[in-house]
Amino acid sequence: SRAEGQHKNPVNSVESLSPQGGPLSSLDEDLLFMKATSAATLSCLGECLSMLQHNVIQALNQNQNQNHIHSPSLSHSSFGLNQAASRERGKPWSQPDTLDPNDETTDTEDNEEEDLGVLDDQRNMILHLLSQLKLGMDLTKVVLPTFILEKRSLLEMYANFMAHPDMFLSITSGSTPEERIIRFVEYYLTAFHEGRKGAVAKKPYNPILGEHFHCSWYVPQDHVRHLRTTNCAGHSAKRNSDCYCVRFVAEQVSHHPPVSGFYCECKEKRMCVNAHIWTKSKFMGMSVGVSMVGEGVLYLLEHDEKYVFTLPCAYARSILTVPWVELGGKVTIDCAKSGYSATVTFHTKPFYGGKVHRVTAEVKHNQTGNIVCEAQGEWNGMLEFSYNNRENKVIDTSKLPVTKKKIRPVEKQGQYESQRLWQHVTASLKAGNIDAATEHKHCLEERQRSEGKRRAANKTPWKPRYFVKEGEGWVYHNPLWKAH
Secondary structure (H helix, E strand, O other): OHHHHHHHHHHHHHHOOOOOOOOOOOOOHHHHHHHHHHHHHHHHHHHHHHHHHHHHHHHHOHHHHHHHHOOOOOOOOOOOOOOOOOOOOOOOOOOOOOOOHHHOEEOOOOOOOOOOOOOHHHHHHHHHHHOOOOOOOEOOOOOOOHHHEEEEEHHHHHHHOOOOHHHHHHHHHOOOHHHHHHHHHHHHHHHHHHHOOOOOOOEEEOOOOOOEEEEEEEEEHHHOOOOOOOOOOOOOOOOOOOEEEEEEEEEEEEOOOOEEEEEEEEOOOOEEEEEEEEEEEEEOOOOEEEEEEEEEEEEEOOOOEEEEEOOOEEEEEOOOOOOEEEEEEEEEEEEOOOOEEEEEEEEOOOOOOOOOOEEEEEEEEOOOOOEEEEEEEEOOOEEEEEEOOOOEEEEEHHHOOOOOOEEOOHHHOOOOEHHHHOHHHHHHHHOOOHHHHHHHHHHHHHHHHHHHHHHHHHOOOOOOOOEEEEOOEEEEOOOHHHHO
């Protein structure tokens, strides 16, 4: 079109400039801003034109409505071509690793990211990348700069959502279905601040196919009898008969689309949770949005209850200055047997005014419509709960004591366990050597591609080690509800 032609002329002129030297370079900040703004404007105009055309066609022929609003599904023709990672040699998939708890030590990693903002050369690199993207573009296959990485795998980030295992274990101790779902909501709302710890937004490593992560927590039994109060003392971490053991395993079960499965159980409390999540990221101008497609199921075997829940979207805002994380969207928690459900809304900050990180929730009995609990506050700050008996409770998530996870040292981990797999990338990032981190990351990506090509050539289907496909989801191969 004419507009596209007018857009391409200056873009081609900019790209023809030398990257350095002369009065102007192709990496000049003002020129890169112009390219990014021009591309975003053209994309918006294209979307407006598409909407107008759609409305006209819809008005002319109502019967064709679904044909025009249906968006094309993800292509399956390339499924498996770029799948990465292979089995650890000599270990058949039918025999998952037997992990010795005595090998585990307390994790000493700090999840905090330094709030340094974006350096000038990094900003130029981001601007150059943004100028090549379109609004709504899927970022799954876009290679992002290494300096934005978080020094941990996405699989480990999921484990960090379990930083308050005593609150998790206390769910099944509720004496009534109403009390149990309220406890679940209280745990759910307090889980995100530790999983997304740190003021600056960074991107965890994309797990490679077959990558897995294992850890556990030991929780003193006297911490689980009641829900934690905000002045609770710190936890001991001794492994003895007075502690409950919570075990966690996560695995990257698919590469296209990128799907992670994770499973967590406590045999003593006869409870477990199984989840599968497909992360879909897209470009939104000066932000990046990540949708968590999928669901989790909490099983309370003592009460024969299942709680199906979803997860919010995440947004990386202000990606050119100091990136920060915002959660958004409405999620649900539902127990079909008890008839109780909950709705949790993560509110994104309005353009003008408003608070950041705001969240609201309500728990109701579906048959009667009675609201038995309401909550409001910030998911990384103060949360206020109001109950139908007129009682109130305030939880300060930033002051909740954290139970450190137990994990095997890197030298005792399997070849495809997360911390061992990414150890050289992590060490390089900690040392501030971005070039070395990029090179190590590139080596892993190339190994993914070569393994995928080898499987394709041999017509060998991929089979996860710890999870099996059931319907549209993935389930742990030996879940607690099948063992009892």
